[in-house]
Amino acid sequence: MDNCKNMKRVSKKETIKNGIKWMSEECFLAFTKYAEKINNLEGIKHRFGELCYQCLSVEAHDKNFHHYNFTIETEHRSTNVLTSQLYFAEVKQLSGVKSYFCCLLDQDDEGHCYGCKNQEMYGLKHPSTGCYEVGAADICWPFIDDTDSGSDGDDDCGGLGC
Numbered sequence: 001m002d003n004c005k006n007m008k009r010v011s012k013k014e015t016i017k018n019g020i021k022w023m024s025e026e027c028f029l030a031f032t033k034y035a036e037k038i039n040n041l042e043g044i045k046h047r048f049g050e051l052c053y054q055c056l057s058v059e060a061h062d063k064n065f066h067h068y069n070f071t072i073e074t075e076h077r078s079t080n081v082l083t084s085q086l087y088f089a090e091v092k093q094l095s096g097v098k099s100y101f102c103c104l105l106d107q108d109d110e111g112h113c114y115g116c117k118n119q120e121m122y123g124l125k126h127p128s129t130g131c132y133e134v135g136a137a138d139i140c141w142p143f144i145d146d147t148d149s150g151s152d153g154d155d156d157c158g159g160l161g162c
């Protein structure tokens with residue numbers, strides 16, 4: 001019984017690890033495209049820091065967008081100074097075509113997004129400047145099936161007395 005439990009836990013962990021790996025790669029790709037456009041990258045080394053938040057919104061069978069918050073560590077070779085900064089990225093898929101958006105986040109950034117809010121992903125920050133998909137307020141999420149309402153009052157059995 002216990003073995004079974006452990007195996008299940010490991011495989012779930014493994015799945016999460018794999019998920020983080022490909023999502024991190026997506027983020028770094030979005031960042032690279034962004035950095036190439038605005039920076040002279042000579043003498044600067046970038047490394048992926050960590051994935052902080054991610055939220056996938058599906059609007060239609062051929063349209064979805066994935067929002068990410070993650071950090072990038074930047075090393076300036078001339079000064080040897082290592083800095084870590086928080087970024088926002090969006091990976092959008094429209095009819096099978098992927099597009100990437102990425103920008104640096106500021107502490108004051110409070111961009112609005114229905115997609116993330118509808119899924120209660122309040123910690124994920126969006127840039128105030130916009131330029132990303134925000135979803136729709138009245139969208140119906142086919143994959144969120146609220147079946148919890150029927151189990152009201154049955155939770156008492158979790159106590160020691162049972």
Ligand SMILES: [Zn+2]
Nearest residue numbers: 067113115116
């Ligand atoms: Zn969002």
